[in-house]
Amino acid sequence: MQSTDVDVIVIGAGPAGENVAGRVVRGGLSCAVVEEHLAGGECSYYACIPSKALLRPMELAAEVRRVPGLELGPVDPAAVLARRDEAVSGLNDGGQVDWIEKLPATLLRGRGRLAGPRLVDVTALDGTVTRLRARHAVVLATGSVPVLPPVPGLAEARPWLSRDATTVRRVPARLAVLGGGVVACEMGQALHALGARETTLLVRGSGLLGRMEPFAGDLLADSMRAAGIDVRLGAEVTRVERDADPVVVHLADGSAIEADELLVATGRRPAVDDLGLEAVGLADGGPVRVDDSMRVPGVDWLYAVGDLNGRNLLTHMGKYQARVCGDVVVARAKGRPDDLPALRDTSDGRGAPQVVFTDPQVCAVGRTEHAARADGFDVRTVEYDLGRVSGAYLRGDGYTGRAKAVIDERRRVLLGVTFAGPAVAELLHAATVAVTAEVPLDTLWHAVPAFPTVSEIWLRLLEEYGL
Structure with a gap:
């Protein structure tokens, strides 16, 4: 067995590990970085980047349709897939x-596994094992994997998972x-726009995007249905069958759905x-719990960032945690x-910013009303129709949100703050600054939005509040 000493070992070369x-x-x-698959991780090749490449044409098509005088021909699936590639x-x-x-850092290809205090064994594809010894820290950044619910026949039916959807080569006619999550x-909307003419969304809960404000999921469901997607809420799948083709999904109400492919998107786990x-005295199974410096309590040399620690399964939050973690490790190594303040994660506790790149877009930061009340805050809410903002008219007919x-x-x-509407992702960072910095409303009132833009929504929300 080869052996190498290094200051810091990182297991996982996704965005957080990098x-x-x-x-x-x-x-x-x-630093030595260990990666079993692709440097760049899930986000770069199978999640954030390819999914947004597939969604962008759909967004542009919707923008064009809203503006009189513009015409758009049919979407070219082959060109979209080539752009994704x-x-x-x-x-x-x-x-x-x-x-x-x-x-510079050293990249080792192979499976990284803890072998004891500050020790990591890396097994390459050819079976060769290299033992790494960390002088200061080992950082775990292995991300998450999809969850397959225990539905009879589901695993045997060879369902698609998220990677299958984002790397699709041929769009199925029936999907x-x-x-009902992100x-x-x-992917339901993207693949429908690219040729899945019969797309059925089977949602166990009472609405889409269940962790966000209910109105956002309602607006999205309306948009999907208007586009021809069959959105079925309260749908309980009892069993799945697939001897050859098609796949048949049986529901508790006695109905059944036939499809060429079944995409399962019911969550992920660390x-x-x-x-x-x-090997280091930790339970194997759930998230690797960490403190606000990303260190595992009771193990002064071990850290975990990104999806693995269960705090927030979002790429940008994993990168944020990684910046905190890396700087903390350096500070401790150098005494x-x-x-x-910059060496502690305070953002996860407030509620991370998130964008859902559907049509309409949905984005939010901080707590929902339900979460804020559950946390004991004295809550007041204000809402406003985005279509009534002056700048919305210039974005085209039928601008709603x-x-x-x-x-x-x-x-x-x-x-x-939650927004749902066309192109609202560009409004989110202002909300993130306001929520994170806890800007008083009386101060926010003096942040004047430019006219005529949709960002005038800030003025309208504050007026609804009474300022």
């Missing part, structure tokens, strides 16, 4: 490998989607399988203060 490596090298430490570099991670090596909604957690602000009445600051 950011840890970048920060520790910048801080003067040596370009966006993911044809699943070639050479560019990401170059970036890691130029930090069934199990789930992946289900985004990728802790065969990570060797038991510097490790309790500065809604905004909602959740306010802490005692302190008169925003606890959360």
Whole structure:
């Protein structure tokens, strides 16, 4: 067995792992990065990037349809898929490998597994094992994997998971989607626009995007139905059959759906399988719990960032945690203060910003009304129709949407903001700043929105509040 000493070992070369490596090298430490599959991770090749490449044509088509005087021909699926392939570099991670090596950091291809305190064994495809020893820290950044619900016959029916949807080569004419969250909604709409003429969304709950404000899911469901997608709420799948083709999905109400493919998008879980957690006295199974410095309590050299720690399954939040973690590791390695404000994760507790790139777009930051009340805040909410904002008219006919602000009445600051409407993602960062910095409403009143833009929604929400 080969053996190598290094300051910091990072297991996982996705966006979170790469950011840890970048920060520790910048801080003067040596770093080894272990990756079993593609450097760049799930987001770069199978999630954020390809899904948005598939969704962008749908968004532009909707924009064009709203503006009189513009005409749009049919979407060319082959061209869209080719653009998707370009966006993911044809699943070639050479560019990401170059970036890691130029930090400089050492990239090891293989399965990384904890072997004891500060020890990681890396098993390459040829079975060769390299033992890495960390002088200061080991950082786990292995992400998450899809969850397959225990429905009889589902696993045997060879369902699509998220990777199958984003790497699709041939769009099925009939598509069934199990789930009502972000992946289900985004990929259901994208594949429908690309040729899945019969698309059925089977949602167990009472609405789409169940973790967001209810109005957002309602607007999205209306849009989907108007586009010809069959959205079935309260749908309970009892069994799935697939001897050959098609796949048949049986529901509790006695009905059945036939489809060429079934996409299962019912959530993800931390990728802790065969990570060797038991070798360092940790339970194997759930998220790897960490404190606000991303360190595992009771194990002073072990850290976990991104989906693996269960705090927030969003790429940008994993990258944020990674920046905190990398800087903390450097500070502790060099004997510097490790309790500065920038060295603690405070954003996850407030409610992370998130964008759902559907039509209409849905985005939110902070707490929903339900979450704020559950947390004991003195809550007041205000809502406003985005279509009534002056700038909305210029975005085209039929511009509809809604905004909602959740306010802490005692302190008169925003606890959360949700937007649903065309292109509202560009409104989100202003809300993120206001929520994170806890800007008083009386101060926010003096942040004047430009006319005529949809950002005038801020003025209207504050007027609804009474300012």
